[in-house]
Amino acid sequence: MNTSAFINTITHTLPQKATYTWQTPSNIALVKYWGKSNPQIPKNTSISFTLNNCHTITTIEFIKKAPEEIKDQNIDFELYFEGKKKDEFKPKITEFFKRILTYCPYILEYNMTIRSKNSFPHSSGIASSASGMSAIAVCLMSLEKEINPNLSTDFFNKKASFLARLGSGSACRSIEGPIVIWGKHPKIKESSDLYGVKFPYKIHPIFEEYQDTILLVDKGEKQVSSTVGHNLMHEHPYAENRFIQANQNIENIITILEKGDIKAFINLVESEALTLHAMMLTSNPYFILIKPNTLKIINTIWAYRQEKNSNICFTLDAGANVHVLYPKNEKEEVEKLITDKLSKYCEKNHYICDNVGFGAKQL
Template sequence: MKEQDFILKSYDATIKQGAVKWESPSNIALVKYWGKKEHQIPENPSISFTLSNCKTITKLTYTKKESRDFSFEVFFEGEKNEAFKPKIKTFFERIEEYVPFLKEYHFKIETSNTFPHSSGIASSASGMSALALCLMSIEEQLTNAVTSSVVEKSFFNKKASFLARLGSGSACRSIEGELVVWGGNKSTESSDLYGVKYEGEVHANFKDYQDTILLVDKGEKQVSSTVGHKLMFGHPFAQERFAQARNNLSELKEIFASGDLKAFIKIVESEALTLHAMMMTSMPYFILMKPNTLEIINKIWKFREETNSNVCFTLDAGANVHVLYPYNEKEAVLGFIEKELASFCQNEHYICDYIGLGANQIED
């Protein structure tokens, strides 16, 4: 589909008010997206596990108004939050062409997370995807009043992902599950414009995969992902990195089909370390890993060598560690985490999660 396919052409703007509510999960990339072109287009494809427990819950109440400008208020965890407003305004400006009713309503955005904000879990991914889904539900209501036809689910999800991408690139991978691909490539069916549910063969080894997130540092990152992406412009290793990501995605397709967990570990851990290598070799350069991040990685390597476990790690653009492992190793790995890794977490805090199926609408 093209951008023009997502432009809303007719709707009933006489509807006075309403409310919709969605929950949308975060996701963890296996092949990382780092570097983007204009309009949130990725420089390289990525693929992610959709999470289940780590999610954002957003209620969007809309009320008809007279003035022709963006009008909204944001409540986070029950408290009015002005800090989120600039990012949401930028989001609205980017999507207005595709969601033309935005200036006709005042919006009350009430949102909360099931995980600590700025904890290294992709809250922008879950937050922006939840907001995009709410806007799509409103579009569906306004459209149905004109056409009396239901918006097809495939179009609904694609446009929700398309809109979410314009708020936060990785948010486009949070609409569906279990695996989602984003970014055009020769290995899989996918698009630069929105995330696509991975339809390739997936071995039983990857069903019910577990992700325990070790919260090494719950503070704000010293360098935002937005700034980090921009530093890929002119990066001396950028083109090699983009080619590496494409090759890794192609290899993962075969790994998912074969169930080769050892090969999966090599790709996933290499991707995590390459992401941080790009940060450390940018100009200006920066390091988001903390000493405890490295302690955890070394402990995981040692445990895997001693037990022949299939546990591995991945990292987002932060200090926290996502510990990935098959369901049949859950008891052993959680025991290892509690005994040897929890002490490296802030306040010994970690979150147990697993692969999920995507976002859900909530009846309020």
């Protein structure tokens, strides 16, 4: 499927007014992507767990413009986040709407009011752009479905993922679940650089209800945005080897997820997390997003795993927060570890208990 498949050519009468509300999750990459080309094309394949409790709820109200308003070709919308008008968020959303105009020209014909709220702190390393942009994408697709009721569920999800990607790369992995792959890979026949696809192979039962507790080490804005970090990969001395490594790890994790090889899973996932941050440390300009408490958490997890022969492990996104991953059969013991030893390293002792989820749902 190429980009032309997503161009809307239906000329049915547009509804005068419509409102849609969707809840879309964040996701946590197991094999990371770091580095992309325009327009939002990943330099390597990535794979993620879709989360359940970390989500964005977005409502978009569409009100049809008068004919004379449409002629100016402006994209008109107001944006409210957590109940407050957020004009500072508008430039990013405006850029997103401009990118998708070819595929969703009907947005020019509406005044849109977007209201969003998160179940987790914004800009805290829990991929708020992933859940936020995917939520807008599925709301737009609900309008398109009303315009063209013949859209299949498969096409709806593919185009929603395609649109979300143009707002935030990782957002394309938040439409479905529990495990999603983004980026063309020879071992995954249906994979694409244009949208995420569900993991097509059997998943061992141990990974079906996997737990993810996010330790909120730092709930503030990151000093360096992911966009800036991705761009620094263009001249990075280790970039090409990193892309090769990531694509090999995709091949490895396919077997791991099928066989339930949890020790290999731990090794691969932690290595991927540290490699992501190694790319940041070796960029020019270089930067560090992890904090001292991030390292204290990692060392505590390693000590606990060795002492208890546990299957606990960690991963990191582009930030200081730590995702503690563990099978459901260790939930009670790991939650005690978090309460007794790890929460003290979190900002105000805050953490979020989450688990693998199944993607976007309309409310």
